Amino acid sequence: MRVPVVAGNWKMNGNRASIQALLESIRAGFSREWESRFLVCGSFPYLDLISRLLQDSAIAVGAQNLSEFRAGAYTGEVSGEMLADAGCRYVIIGHSERRALFGETSQQVAAKFLRAQEAGLTPILCVGETLEQRQQGLTLDTVREQLRAVADVAGVDAFRHAMLAYEPVWAIGTGLTATPEQAQEVHASLRERIAVLHPEIAARLPILYGGSVKASNAAELFASPDIDGGLIGGASLDAQEFLAICRAAG
Numbered sequence: 001m002r003v004p005v006v007a008g009n010w011k012m013n014g015n016r017a018s019i020q021a022l023l024e025s026i027r028a029g030f031s032r033e034w035e036s037r038f039l040v041c042g043s044f045p046y047l048d049l050i051s052r053l054l055q056d057s058a059i060a061v062g063a064q065n066l067s068e069f070r071a072g073a074y075t076g077e078v079s080g081e082m083l084a085d086a087g088c089r090y091v092i093i094g095h096s097e098r099r100a101l102f103g104e105t106s107q108q109v110a111a112k113f114l115r116a117q118e119a120g121l122t123p124i125l126c127v128g129e130t131l132e133q134r135q136q137g138l139t140l141d142t143v144r145e146q147l148r149a150v151a152d153v154a155g156v157d158a159f160r161h162a163m164l165a166y167e168p169v170w171a172i173g174t175g176l177t178a179t180p181e182q183a184q185e186v187h188a189s190l191r192e193r194i195a196v197l198h199p200e201i202a203a204r205l206p207i208l209y210g211g212s213v214k215a216s217n218a219a220e221l222f223a224s225p226d227i228d229g230g231l232i233g234g235a236s237l238d239a240q241e242f243l244a245i246c247r248a249a250g
Helices: 016-029 044-053 080-085 096-102 106-118 131-135 139-154 156-161 180-197 199-204 215-222 239-249
Strands: 005-009 037-042 059-063 090-093 122-127 163-166 207-209 229-232
Touching: 005 090, 005 239, 016 037, 016 044, 016 239, 037 044, 037 090, 044 059, 080 106, 090 106, 106 122, 106 139, 106 156, 122 139, 131 139, 139 156, 139 180, 156 180, 156 199, 163 180, 180 199, 180 207, 180 215, 215 229, 215 239, 229 239
Parallel strands: 005 037, 005 229, 037 059, 059 090, 090 122, 122 163, 163 207, 207 229
Antiparallel strands: none
8 A cells, every 4th residue: 555645845945044943833733643754855955954853753854856976076966875864765856947957867867766776765756748748748758758767777676665756847836737637647657657567566656746736736636546645846835835735645
C-alpha cells in the first residue's frame, strides 16, 4: 500500500527569521496522527537550520537540487553527501525550472538521480510537459521520455527508493491546475510504464502531483487512484495552507 506524501518546495525563498516562524507555525498545527509522509525542501544555506528546527518531528528535510558530480574540484557545487550530512533525506531532481532556466538535460538529471541514491538520499524525480507540448498532444510522450532517460541509466530497481512528481510546466506558479482527470491520466501512464518493467515496483512507487496545489483543490486531486500526494510550491510558504494540504493527504 502506498503512503501519501506531501513535499513542500520553498524554491529560492526565505531567510532565517521567516523560516523559523514558518516551521514553528507548521509544527504547532501538525498532527502525528496524519498517516502520510511529510517533508520540506529548502535552500542550501538553511538546510542545517531546517534540520535543527524539525528535529524530533514527523517532518523530514529535503534539498531542491544536488551536483551531478561526486566530491572534488567543482567550485560552487553541493554533493549528495553534503546534503545528507546537513540532515537531508530527500532531494528534488530535474525540476522544470532547472531544466528550462538552467538547461539541465535528461542525461544530467539521470546522473543526479544516481548521485542522490549513492549518498543515501531519496530522489524525487520531476517530469512534465509545457503548454505547447500539451496542445500538440505530446504530454504522455514527453513525460515517458523523461522517465525513460533515468530508468535506462539507473535501472528499474532504483525506483524502489525513489518518487516521481508530475508537474505540468504550464501549471507551475501560474494559478492554473490540471484537472484531477488530466493529472490522473498522466500518473496512470507513468505507473504503467514502470509496470512494464516491474509491476511490484510500479504498485509501490509514490507519484506526486505538482502544479498550483492549494488547500482548495488538494483533496480532490489526492482522491485520484494514482495521485499519491503533492509537490507543493507557493502554498508551502503559508503555514495554514500547507497544513490544510497535509490534512487533506493524511
